[in-house]
Amino acid sequence: MNKQFYRSLVYVSRSPERGLCDTLGQRGWDVAALRSGREARAHLAARHPTVGVFDFASGFSSHELAGFKSCFATAGIGWVGILAAPQLTNELQRGVIRRYFSRFVTVPYELDSIADAIGHEHGMVVLNAETDALTVRDEIVGTCPAMKDLFRAITKVANSEAPVLISGESGTGKELTAMAIHKRSVRRNGPLVVINCGALPYHLVQSELFGYERGAFTGAFQRKIGRIEAAHGGTLFLDEIGDLPLESQSIVLRFLQDRKIQRLGGTESIDVDVRIIAATNVTLEKAVAEQTFREDLYHRLCVLRIAEPPLRKRGEDIEVLAYHMLEKYRSDASHQIRGFSDEAIKAMYAYSWPGNVRELVNRVRRAIVMSDGRVLGPADLELDYMLSEGNNTLTHVREAAEKRVIEAALRRHRGRSRPAARELDISRATLYRLMANYGGRAHQDSTAASTRTPAVPAACDEEQEEWKERYAKVGNARRKD
Structure with a gap:
C-alpha cells in the first residue's frame, strides 16, 4: 500500500470544524469532510482511508446513526469519535462506541489532542495492514480473534508449496480461503482450477481429471485436456475431498505420489506442476477410522492445515457481515434501506446459523428484496421466532x-x-x-x-x-x- 493510502482520513460531521481540518492538513493528512451516510459509503468504497473521525456531537439522529454502521464495520479503518458529555449516557451511542470505536474525545477538545489520537489510531491500523488488506481484497470479512488467526495462517501457508487441507462446516467460506492462499503464493499468475470431488461420478473421474485422446472411447472426437493438466503452473483446489468415493481415491493418490498423468487412450506420461489445496466439511480422521477415506491419501493432503471457524463462534462478526452484505446488495431493494433494527441484531446473535455465512447472505439478500420498511427487522430475516x-x-x-x-x-x-x-x-x-x-x-x-x-x-x-x-x-x- 502506498503512502497516500495510509495518510487518507474521512471526517464525518453535520458541520465539519474548519480548525480541525486545517490542523490535520498541516500534519500531512488528506482529509475528506463528509456530511451523510451516502457520501461516507461512497468515499470508503473508492478511497479506503485508514482512519475515520465521526462527530456524534454534531446532531445525527438514531436512524442516521444506524445507517453508518456499515461504514463503522468496514475492514481496515480505525474510528475516533467526538461526543458531547451527555451522549455518554445514551445507550445506542454507547453501544456503537463500544463496538466499533477504539478512541473518543469529548467536547470541548484541544485540536492537538484529537490529532494525536488520530495519529495513534493510524499507527495501529498500519501494524495490522496485511490482515486488513486481506479482508478487503478477498471478501473475507471478519474482525474476531478466530478470523485474525485465519488471516495470519493464510499469509504463512501462502509462502509454502506444501499441500494444504482446509477443514470447516459447509458454508464457512473454504473456497474463499483457497483463493486467498493462491493469490498470495508464487503461483498467483498461474491458474486456479477447482474440482468438486463430491460431484465426480466414478466412471468419469479419469476422463475429467486426466483428459483423453481423440478416439479413446465412443464420442471422443477430439483431444480434451483434463482438469489437473489445466492447472499446470498454478493451484489445484480439491473441494469437498471428503465426499470423494473410496474407489476414486486411489486415482487421486496415484497422481499425488507421481505428479504425472496419462490421458485416456494415450501412452505418454505428462509431468504436471501444481500446488494442492483440499477442503472438506467431513472429519477426515473419523472417516479414516471408519475406512471410508484412505489413510495414505489423508497424510498426503494434510501437511498444512487451516480450520475455518463456524459463524456461531465468530461473535460480533455476525453483525459486521450482515452490514457488509447489506451494503453489497443494497441496490437490489426497491427503496432505501438504512440498516437493521436492534431486534434484528438480537435475533441474529440468538440464532445458531447452521448454514453459516452462506445462510446469512441468503437471509439478508432475501430481506433486502422483500422488505417494505427502511429498517430490516427480525421478521424480514425470518428470525422473529428467535425472540x-x-x-x-x-x-x-x-x-x-x-x-x-x-x-x-x-x-x-x-x-x-x-x-x-x-x-x-x-x-x-x-x-x-x-x-x-x-x-x-x-x-x-x-x-x-x-x-x-x-x-x-x-x-x-x-x-x-x-x-x-x-x-x-x-x-x-x-x-x-
Missing part, C-alpha cells in the same frame, strides 16, 4: 439442536441415511423416526397462522423443499416396512 419466549424452553432448545445435527449429518453424506446414522451413533430406524417426527411437526407449524417458525432453519427456501421431499420418502419407506 419468542415460548421457544426458549428446554424442549424447544433440544429439538432445535437435534434438527441441526441431523441436517448437518445428512448434508455431509449427501442424503444417505446409513452413513449419517453411523456418524450420529444411532440406528437407521431412530434416524427415520426423528426425521419423520420433526417433519410432521414442522409441517403442522408451517400451516398454523400463529407462528412463523420455518419448518427447518435452512439457508434457503429450496433447501426446505428438499427436506419436505426427504420426509415424504421416509414416511413411504416406513409404511412399506
